[in-house]
Structures are given as C-alpha cells and as structure tokens.
Amino acid sequence: MSEELRTVWWDGEALGLIDQRRLPHEQITVRCTDVEAVAHAIKAMVVRGAPAIGCAAAYGMALAARAGAANDSGDGEARALLERLAQAKALLDAQRPTAVNLAWATARVLRATERFVEAGTSPTTAAIAARVLEEAHAIIAEDLAMCHAIGEHGAALIPARGRVLTHCNAGGLATAGYGTALAPIRTAHRQGRAVHVLVDETRPFLQGARLTAWELREAGIPQTLITDNMAGYMMRRGEVDCVIVGADRIVANGDVANKIGTYSLAVLARAHGIPFYVAAPSSTIDLGLASGEQIPIEERAPEEVTHLNGQPIAPAGVAAAHPAFDVTPHELVSAIITERGVIYPPFAEGLRNAVITEGQPRQG
Amino acid sequence: MSEELRTVWWDGEALGLIDQRRLPHEQITVRCTDVEAVAHAIKAMVVRGAPAIGCAAAYGMALAARAGAANDSGDGEARALLERLAQAKALLDAQRPTAVNLAWATARVLRATERFVEAGTSPTTAAIAARVLEEAHAIIAEDLAMCHAIGEHGAALIPARGRVLTHCNAGGLATAGYGTALAPIRTAHRQGRAVHVLVDETRPFLQGARLTAWELREAGIPQTLITDNMAGYMMRRGEVDCVIVGADRIVANGDVANKIGTYSLAVLARAHGIPFYVAAPSSTIDLGLASGEQIPIEERAPEEVTHLNGQPIAPAGVAAAHPAFDVTPHELVSAIITERGVIYPPFAEGLRNAVITEGQPRQG
Numbered sequence: 001m002s003e004e005l006r007t008v009w010w011d012g013e014a015l016g017l018i019d020q021r022r023l024p025h026e027q028i029t030v031r032c033t034d035v036e037a038v039a040h041a042i043k044a045m046v047v048r049g050a051p052a053i054g055c056a057a058a059y060g061m062a063l064a065a066r067a068g069a070a071n072d073s074g075d076g077e078a079r080a081l082l083e084r085l086a087q088a089k090a091l092l093d094a095q096r097p098t099a100v101n102l103a104w105a106t107a108r109v110l111r112a113t114e115r116f117v118e119a120g121t122s123p124t125t126a127a128i129a130a131r132v133l134e135e136a137h138a139i140i141a142e143d144l145a146m147c148h149a150i151g152e153h154g155a156a157l158i159p160a161r162g163r164v165l166t167h168c169n170a171g172g173l174a175t176a177g178y179g180t181a182l183a184p185i186r187t188a189h190r191q192g193r194a195v196h197v198l199v200d201e202t203r204p205f206l207q208g209a210r211l212t213a214w215e216l217r218e219a220g221i222p223q224t225l226i227t228d229n230m231a232g233y234m235m236r237r238g239e240v241d242c243v244i245v246g247a248d249r250i251v252a253n254g255d256v257a258n259k260i261g262t263y264s265l266a267v268l269a270r271a272h273g274i275p276f277y278v279a280a281p282s283s284t285i286d287l288g289l290a291s292g293e294q295i296p297i298e299e300r301a302p303e304e305v306t307h308l309n310g311q312p313i314a315p316a317g318v319a320a321a322h323p324a325f326d327v328t329p330h331e332l333v334s335a336i337i338t339e340r341g342v343i344y345p346p347f348a349e350g351l352r353n354a355v356i357t358e359g360q361p362r363q364g
Numbered sequence: 365m366s367e368e369l370r371t372v373w374w375d376g377e378a379l380g381l382i383d384q385r386r387l388p389h390e391q392i393t394v395r396c397t398d399v400e401a402v403a404h405a406i407k408a409m410v411v412r413g414a415p416a417i418g419c420a421a422a423y424g425m426a427l428a429a430r431a432g433a434a435n436d437s438g439d440g441e442a443r444a445l446l447e448r449l450a451q452a453k454a455l456l457d458a459q460r461p462t463a464v465n466l467a468w469a470t471a472r473v474l475r476a477t478e479r480f481v482e483a484g485t486s487p488t489t490a491a492i493a494a495r496v497l498e499e500a501h502a503i504i505a506e507d508l509a510m511c512h513a514i515g516e517h518g519a520a521l522i523p524a525r526g527r528v529l530t531h532c533n534a535g536g537l538a539t540a541g542y543g544t545a546l547a548p549i550r551t552a553h554r555q556g557r558a559v560h561v562l563v564d565e566t567r568p569f570l571q572g573a574r575l576t577a578w579e580l581r582e583a584g585i586p587q588t589l590i591t592d593n594m595a596g597y598m599m600r601r602g603e604v605d606c607v608i609v610g611a612d613r614i615v616a617n618g619d620v621a622n623k624i625g626t627y628s629l630a631v632l633a634r635a636h637g638i639p640f641y642v643a644a645p646s647s648t649i650d651l652g653l654a655s656g657e658q659i660p661i662e663e664r665a666p667e668e669v670t671h672l673n674g675q676p677i678a679p680a681g682v683a684a685a686h687p688a689f690d691v692t693p694h695e696l697v698s699a700i701i702t703e704r705g706v707i708y709p710p711f712a713e714g715l716r717n718a719v720i721t722e723g724q725p726r727q728g
Binding site: 023024025200201202203204206209210213214217223224225226227228229230231232233234236260261263264267268270271302305306308309311312313314315316317318319320321323326 | 387388389564565566567568570573574577578581587588589590591592593594595596597598600624625627628631632634635666669670672673675676677678679680681682683684685687690
C-alpha cells in the first residue's frame with residue numbers, strides 16, 4: 001500500500017475493500033462480486049466510517065445493476081432493472097440503519113439511473129448498468145476530492161516541522177482514502193514538510209492505536225503513539241504545535257461533537273495556548289441545531305470499557321460509563337477546516353456560507 | 365475480604381500477601397514461611413507499592429531471625445544472628461533496588477535489633493527473634509496509622525454525597541492496607557456519607573481498572589470506571605466534586621510527581637473550578653528539590669504502550685512514548701493531605717513543618 005491508501009475501490013470487475021476488522025495485525029483485501037457480498041461487508045464492519053460506507057454501497061448498486069443486465073430477458077428490461085436497483089438499495093440501507101451516508105449514496109445512484117432511463121433514449125440494460133457504475137465512480141471521486149481540498153486548506157495551518165496531535169481515526173480508512181483530520185497532515189507531508197504526528201490511542205476502541213497508527217505507517221509519516229492521558233504532559237513539554245481532530249457533527253454556533261476525549265484535548269490545548277482545529281466535510285455541518293447542548297450523546301455498553309478483545313480488564317461487576325462522544329464548545333475551537341475553506345470564529349456566518357451555496361441548501 | 369483490606373499481614377507463623385499479579389481476576393493469598401520466599405515475592409511483584417514492599421521486607425527479616433534462632437548452636441549466637449540478619453537485609457534490598465521503603469524498613473529492623481543486643485542484657489536468640497518480629501509489627505502498625513490519619517484529615521474535604529475522581533492506585537494495595545489517596549474516600553464511606561468514586565482506568569498499566577476498582581468493590585464503595593479521556597466530559601457535566609490522587613514525590617514548592625495523566629487531570633480540574641487534592645505520607649516530601657522541574661521522569665519501555673497482556677494493540681514497528689510519571693505544578697494543587705494534617709497554598713512552609721518536627725529532620 002503506497003501513500004495513496006485506498007479503503008474502497010473498483011478493480012474493473014468487483015469492489016475491493018480493506019478488511020478493517022483485521023487491522024492493524026493483518027492487511028486483508030475483501031473482494032465483493034455481488035450486492036449481497038457488499039451488504040454483508042457493511043453489516044460485518046469490514047468497511048467503517050460514514051463516507052467509506054457510502055462509497056461501498058454505491059458500488060453495491062453497480063454490482064446489482066450488472067447482475068440485472070446480464071440476466072436481460074427482453075421487453076420491459078429497463079423497468080425491471082430499476083426495480084432490481086430499488087431492491088438493492090433496500091437491502092444495503094438495512095445493514096447500518098443509522099449511517100446517513102449509506103442511504104444518501106444509494107438514493108443518489110438510484111435517482112441518477114432513473115433520470116437516465118427517463119431521458120427517453122431507450123437505453124439497453126448494459127448502458128444502464130454502465131451509468132450506475134459511472135455514478136459510483138463519481139461518488140468516490142467527489143469524496144477523494146473533498147478530502148484533498150480539506151488537506152490543502154488545512155496544511156497551510158500546520159507550521160514548518162509541525163508536531164500535530166490527533167485523536168481517534170478521521171483518516172483515509174473512514175473515507176474513500178485520504179481522510180479528513182489526517183488530510184492536512186498527509187498534504188503537509190507530501191509538500192515535503194517535516195510533520196510529526198502524536199497519535200492518541202483513543203480508548204476504549206483504540207482507533208488511534210489500531211487504525212491511525214496503521215495508516216500513518218503505511219504513508220511513511222513519522223508518528224509517536226501515546227496513551228490519551230499523556231496529551232497534557234506532551235503539551236507542557238512543548239511537543240505539540242497544534243491539535244487536529246475530525247467531527248461527527250458541527251452545529252450552527254460551531255460546537256463540535258466528536259469521539260470521547262476530544263473535549264479534554266480542547267481544554268488542554270487552550271490551557272497551553274495551542275491551536276485546536278476541527279477538520280470535516282461541510283456535510284457534517286448541521287444548522288438544524290443551535291448549540292451543542294442539543295446533541296444527544298450516545299451511551300454505549302459498559303462492557304466495551306471493562307473488556308478488551310473480549311477479555312475482562314476490570315473486576316467482574318464493576319460499573320463503567322461509556323459515553324461514545326463528547327461536545328467541544330466553539331469557544332475552544334480555533335478554526336474549522338472544510339473542503340470549502342477554513343472557517344474562523346465567530347463561526348455562525350462561516351458555517352452558514354459553507355452549507356448554503358447559490359441560495360440553495362446544498363445536498364448533503 | 366472485608367472493608368479492612370489487608371495487603372501484607374502476619375498470620376502468627378508466616379507472612380501473608382495478596383498476589384497482586386492475579387488481581388482483579390483471582391484473589392490468591394501467598395504465604396511466605398522464610399526470607400527467601402519473601403524475597404521472591406518482592407522480586408516477582410506479588411506485592412507492589414513502596415509502603416507495602418517495606419512492610420513485607422520487615423517480615424522477611426522476622427522470618428530470617430526465627431530461622432536463625434531455631435538453629436541456635438551455643439556460644440556467640442547473638443552475633444551470628446545479627447550477621448544472619450545483615451545477610452537477609454542484603455538479599456531483600458537487592459530485589460527492588462530503587463524502592464526506597466524497602467531498604468529503609470530492613471535498616472530500621474536491623475538497627476532496632478542491634479540496639480536490643482547491645483543493651484547488655486545478653487538476650488537469647490529466641491528473644492532477639494521476638495524483638496525483630498515486634499519491630500515488623502511496629503512498621504505495619506505505623507503504616508496503617510499513617511493511612512488512617514490521612515483518611516481522617518482528607519475525609520473532611522469531601523462534600524456530602526461527594527463524587528470523587530481518582531487516578532491510578534494509591535490505595536490499600538500499595539500500603540499495609542488502607543491507602544493514601546483512597547484513605548479519605550474509605551473514611552468518608554465509613555462515616556456513612558454517600559461517597560461515589562469515578563475511577564480512571566489509568567493506561568497503560570490499568571492500575572485503576574485492575575486494582576482501585578477491585579479494592580473499592582471489596583470495600584463496598586460505589587464506583588464508576590471510566591477511560592482516562594472521559595474525565596473532562598464528566599467534569600463538564602458536573603459529575604465530579606473533587607479529585608484526589610496520590611504522589612510519588614512532593615518537592616519543596618509543592619510541585620507533585622505522580623502517575624502519568626495526573627497533570628492533565630489537574631489542568632481539567634482547574635478549568636472546571638474543581639478542587640484538586642494530593643494525599644500522601646509526609647515521607648513522600650522531598651525538600652532536597654526546589655521545584656518539580658528537577659524531578660527526573662522515568663521513560664519506560666514503549667512496548668508497555670503498544671502491547672496489553674503481551675498482545676499487540678498497535679501495528680508492528682510503531683514508535684510509542686511512555687513517560688511513567690508527570691509533574692503537576694503547585695499552582696494547580698488545592699491542598700496536600702498528609703498524616704499530619706492538610707497543607708494549603710503557599711505550600712513551602714507547611715511542607716517544611718510536616719517534615720521537620722521538634723527541630724530534627726524526621727526519619728523517613
């Protein structure tokens with residue numbers, strides 16, 4: 001795997017995925033040749049991260065269309081193929097019902113195909129299947145372009161020989177391949193700047209130790225893994241120039257929901273005068289909520305804290321808390337990096353402009 | 365095991381120890397009947413925590429004296445027994461060469477025994493062995509009294525229905541049985557106050573999840589285990605009334621060295637207006653250093669971060685940092701709780717008074 005990490009790709013005949021369940025210990029490629037295999041890979045979390053799931057599902061639609069075209073049986077074939085695609089969408093969407101990008105991607109593919117069929121040129125099923133594949137390619141290309149744009153905008157914020165602390169995995173593994181919080185780091189590295197990354201291991205799931213450390217190693221970007229509780233020590237020693245994290249949701253006033261531990265990092269960064277940046281696509285911005293207090297925090301199973309890889313690490317019967325996310329108030333955020341540029345405080349107007357273009361809410 | 369957790373005890377004929385390597389999954393007692401067994405238990409970390417190691421070593425001396433007395437062979441027996449005790453001290457001290465309390469405890473036992481022999485009453489070897497055992501009992505009794513005094517002084521700082529956050533294990537398992545940072549919590553609980561403990565799991569060794577959670581469960585004290593990166597979230601939600609941690613060293617200006625992660629907690633506590641207390645015996649105070657910047661920070665093996673229970677949790681070849689301790693500057697410390705009372709800022713005079721009593725440096 002080169003610096004051009006690909007999480008989701010089309011190999012000419014099938015969908016390729018990195019099996020993220022096996023990382024970092026094994027690098028296994030899963031090849032999906034039909035929509036059922038794609039659905040299973042999404043369900044089993046072979047692929048994770050909302051943008052990456054959306055890309056995989058789009059190729060699932062393409063595989064369904066190809067199978068339908070191969071079985072072409074004469075009259076009414078276009079209508080039958082659209083029906084088959086609607087069934088494929090229902091199958092794929094059901095695998096991770098809360099993943100917004102999944103249903104968004106399958107709906108986009110289905111709509112584009114319907115428009116193609118309804119354009120009146122009476123396309124063959126082979127032509128329709130080609131159109132589906134083309135739309136899947138467009139989705140993955142747009143995702144990569146979005147990540148690269150975040151990288152360009154964000155890299156300018158990283159000082160020469162910059163030491164960047166990051167948390168969780170908002171990397172190429174969560175997108176089609178370049179990442180959001182890791183994009184500015186990748187771009188700075190490509191520009192030949194001596195960037196060094198401090199990687200929070202990110203308990204309890206260790207996404208930092210397992211995924212971020214793996215993809216930085218593959219990209220040849222220097223890094224040092226730390227336990228989450230070392231961040232303050234590193235900041236006080238002057239070993240951190242900035243913090244860059246991803247976001248699960250950014251609300252209208254600039255408050256940011258992200259992986260648990262992000263808020264502690266933001267408080268520590270402020271106490272040490274270190275810039276704290278959030279990098280995320282504009283689709284993450286939710287103007288429907290006025291402030292972070294309205295964001296519900298998912299409480300996950302305590303066993304995910306008391307156990308690791310199925311083995312208990314705490315005494316039996318001990319209660320544990322497991323908030324999966326926290327909210328960082330906008331006062332602690334130095335800037336928000338999107339594919340459309342860097343937004344500085346006060347955030348409200350910049351966030352509105354990033355979402356609303358040409359007078360219309362952007363399709364997200 | 366009742367609320368009266370005992371880590372190190374004399375069962376009438378032998379030394380009893382909780383095997384801390386097996387906690388929290390198994391509660392195994394190790395019984396040492398000779399000094400060699402005690403030396404092995406110290407080396408193998410059956411017993412850990414500087415005060416607890418000192419107590420165990422004192423009983424190792426008692427077992428050596430008993431064996432010497434049993435082999436009493438006539439003339440010069442007192443001198444031979446003292447020689448045997450000096451050999452036992454050398455054996456015990458060599459097991460953990462950096463544990464200050466170990467050599468301190470064996471030296472104290474040897475000195476007391478020499479004074480007893482030199483007092484001119486020509487004691488029998490049986491009487492000498494009894495004197496050694498008496499001194500070991502005194503050491504453990506003083507350790508327990510010290511912990512209980514810390515508990516009394518510290519409990520007064522915990523509000524009614526107080527929710528206390530702690531880090532690592534400065535508990536009964538690290539002392540003869542009542543603990544330092546956990547002593548105020550134990551005392552508040554005994555007083556019938558509804559104290560609740562938030563336990564930082566304390567990566568990378570998980571002393572919080574393994575040891576503190578275990579001893580709080582045994583004591584019936586309500587607790588919630590959290591990952592270290594949840595502390596800020598809990599504070600912001602108003603779920604923490606105070607933080608109490610232990611100390612490995614407290615220097616003249618009140619700067620505190622303690623387990624890695626302590627400093628981050630202190631910054632977070634300050635940002636949320638939450639009192640941050642350090643509980644430690646006065647023997648932890650080191651007036652020889654003016655400030656925390658002079659405290660060397662032990663860098664341990666990176667494999668202790670990249671592996672857990674011998675299994676890798678990060679990709680092969682990834683560099684990791686492992687500072688074992690950090691330094692919390694005195695500005696962030698609300699008070700220091702010792703067995704001699706609570707010391708408030710500015711700390712310098714109070715720390716001097718706690719160490720120097722009746723015009724003499726206290727034996728530490």
